[in-house]
Amino acid sequence: MSDDRRDPEAQLIQKAFAPLTLGAEGSFGLADDVAFITAGSSGLIVTQDQVIEGTHFLATDAIAMVAKRLVRRNLSDIIAKGGLPTAAFLSLAWPKSRPRAGIIEFASGLGEDLAGLCGTCPLLGGDTSTIDGPLVASLTLLARPTAATGGPVLRGGAQEGDVIAVTGVIGDAWLGLQARLGLLDRQKLTSCVAFATAPYPPALALAPLIGQYAHACLDVSDGLLLDARRLAQASGIGIELALERVPVSHEAAAYVAEDQIARTLMLASGGDDYQPLIAFAEADFGAFASRAHALGIRVTAIGRCVAGRGLKLSFEGEPVDLPATLGWEV
């Protein structure tokens, strides 16, 4: 980021982003060409995700919320891998058609979530430029691993006999989106609409618990069913899920009640849930669940790892065919 003090553009960028460094030494006050990170003797988990206007958000969305969504997409991945954020880098392509002052709003949303949800994570650097087109922002989030392996909790570590569990509830993001699109009754889905507008991952305190207990984990982003199959594939095992156990909110329960199997399948292939899907040794699940509950985080066992390959579904003990689409495949 440029430091030229005569240049009003550079001044705006300094004003917007320099406070987000939280005084971290390795940011050099965003006034040099690079940043410097230390990883201690271990190493760092890295994730990098984008939000693109027209693809991940609407041009009319509040710009501070767009920035928060960017942080949360990345944070959700980091929590699922047992990481605690230590540094962030931002690439921003700001539309020529948007007021430049919007950068301040964007930065304030970004800073609020980096300092809050991410646990005092400094912005160390990045690049801001202009685009003759839609807004594009990419965040790189680095995190300290908490797992005893010293690395991220991967997709591939689940073992036969493991319990499969998920935190929070599934399907609110999808229901909220349908309501926002006018396809479902908005009045009956106010909490879902709120979640779809401002989704959030579980509390950061969950990350060290995942690091301590999980065999395998990934963030449910493209649909519970699709992501469960990915975990099964990566681990070289089979997974059986009991659809009646999939945790849903009160609003979602009312929606599901009219056709339990078909509608649970819809929710379980919707995606954007921001919840970790986790495989545990059976003996560890209880300890994890009670420690998570103590943090106010709901944990629900929804299935099992079994011999074989792929994903199998049941409802109250009866087999259910896989739907044609398991999730959001991009």
Added chain:
Amino acid sequence: MSDDRRDPEAQLIQKAFAPLTLGAEGSFGLADDVAFITAGSSGLIVTQDQVIEGTHFLATDAIAMVAKRLVRRNLSDIIAKGGLPTAAFLSLAWPKSRPRAGIIEFASGLGEDLAGLCGTCPLLGGDTSTIDGPLVASLTLLARPTAATGGPVLRGGAQEGDVIAVTGVIGDAWLGLQARLGLLDRQKLTSCVAFATAPYPPALALAPLIGQYAHACLDVSDGLLLDARRLAQASGIGIELALERVPVSHEAAAYVAEDQIARTLMLASGGDDYQPLIAFAEADFGAFASRAHALGIRVTAIGRCVAGRGLKLSFEGEPVDLPATLGWEV
């Protein structure tokens, strides 16, 4: 990056980018949600720069070259800081209007420069998505510091009495751009046009020499004069540059000959030179220059660090006023 094997989009991305991991363990084959980096006991220099269609390149530019330009913009910063690249992350927003197969070409250009110019630097992760608009790509480049300080060579370390030097030549990128825009005679500037089309930083072997000898350094990207003033400001000193010493190519020399002072000022405020501007203790400059020459890299002393503040120019001993614009201020 997604690993779903049934999805042709995900397959294309795997096909394009998985070879660029060079088998690095921390990439997890681009099949998990995150990557893992180790920094040893020291730390890592980080830079992040974008290329945006319509801002940094033209829609008609060869797409493999666009990817190379992205690598080189970042690499040029890293070399100037005395870093040796160890890992890269890519965020790509690919236009819906471009053939998807172009991603393969983009990745091949990226891979060629990461494996070549960057010295076997693996791609460890990132994010690929679609955009209803121009192409946007952001690269995060991590590098091992070679300086005895254990960190990057900063802008702020120059001291009174230091020699100011620059590698290579200055102004070819600006002349090449003018020729490409039809403002200068293309026939007389074929090398400059070639450089403007495919700019390149000095060899990576320069980085450890900068790490060993430089007090301060930055990459000349926005104009020699502007970047020299930035170095002076950050170091809290003055810099005097002798315009007649600014190194130029044969083609540029022919252009400059018609009005030495005015035209040298044009070249020295053009930017995109991809050359480090370096401050050395006087006693160290000779050793640096002879070791750089042994690598085939031209080094030219063009000025001095002096007491005071800001930038002063001269031509053959006579003072020259600063031009109204010192470079490219974004």
